[in-house]
Amino acid sequence: MSILEVKNLRVSFHAYAGRVQAVRGVSFSVDSGETLAIVGESGCGKSVTVQTVMKLTPTPPAFIEEGQILYNGRDITGCSEKEMQQLRGGEFSMIFQDPMTSLNPTMRVGRQINESILKHTSLSSKEATEKTMEMMRLVGIPKPEMNMLRYPHTYSGGMRQRIMIAMGMSTNPKILFADEPTTALDVTTQSQILDLMNSLKKQFNMAMVLITHNLGVVARMADKVAVMYAGKIVETGTAREVFYEPKHPYTWGLLNSMPDINGTDGSRELAAIPGTPPDLYAPPAGCAFAARCPYAMGACLKAQPEETSLSGTHKASCHLLDPRAPKVPAYEAKRHAVEGKQQSLGGM
């Protein structure tokens, strides 16, 4: 049994102008010790998916229309806010792009970590202080007895992210959710933070759900990848399957737009694929990517593609996978584009 399993999750925002169908039937699972990366263009529903799992989407306007979120086999969609508060910051932990949104600017960092420990564990106040210092050391902050007295704004961005990680890890979480955790950081710091997250994940056998725009980060961190487009997962598989055997034209577009997979250059975000994603107030009847897809056929405009299983782990939803569909020449070309990057993926 996976520690987290999301089944057919649909989330909409009920707004004045209508219903925004932000997440349209998303399913994924993640096991302990495993990292799932969710990738896709801005607005495709990555953050809403993860925030819904943690019940951080404000209801209203957000509503879970359908679906289950199973944590250790138990559906948590109906949990009370009190139960969720226990999970969040306890068994679930979160790291966001901008730590300042999560850190209290008026409280010394040591006290913030300390309070989180006291709230979610049964440690005494003295033990919590020791744990705070231990966690600060673990994430590479020297002299914790001094540094714990500082306020968040006196730290650099990278150091603040380390504080967030120390705080998140201090309760021995089972799942770490990280939404663009290193986007705001310079290349070297990004690299250090990713290494830190990876080593903590291994040490504590955590599951990790990582949202990123950067495919280099995916290659470095992920065991599994889910490619999202317009509120759906259009392709999912092991990192190797998605990078080397991509089957969805949107994934081809993403991989081709990737200038460099070594992931050390944080400024190298995904280049744009021509066109724009559909309006989620009124998503198209057919495949949401059809309007931008160079291989779109009549069928693509009429009906949504079914999910095709390509292996035990690899799935994609595209009409081109129908045996009756014409063979497209693109695939080899796309594969070629990925092969050049093989060296840095070799460790996977």
Ligand SMILES: Nc1ncnc2c1ncn2[C@@H]1O[C@H](COP(=O)(O)OP(=O)(O)OP(=O)(O)O)[C@@H](O)[C@H]1O
């Ligand atoms: N409070 C809200 N009210 C209405 N629509 C919303 C709200 N929050 C998000 N949305 C919509 O939900 C969709 C998914 O948003 P989400 O933030 O999950 O995208 P994302 O994939 O995380 O993008 P990014 O990469 O830019 O962070 C978007 O179309 C967005 O406009």
Ligand SMILES: [Mg+2]
């Ligand atoms: Mg987001």
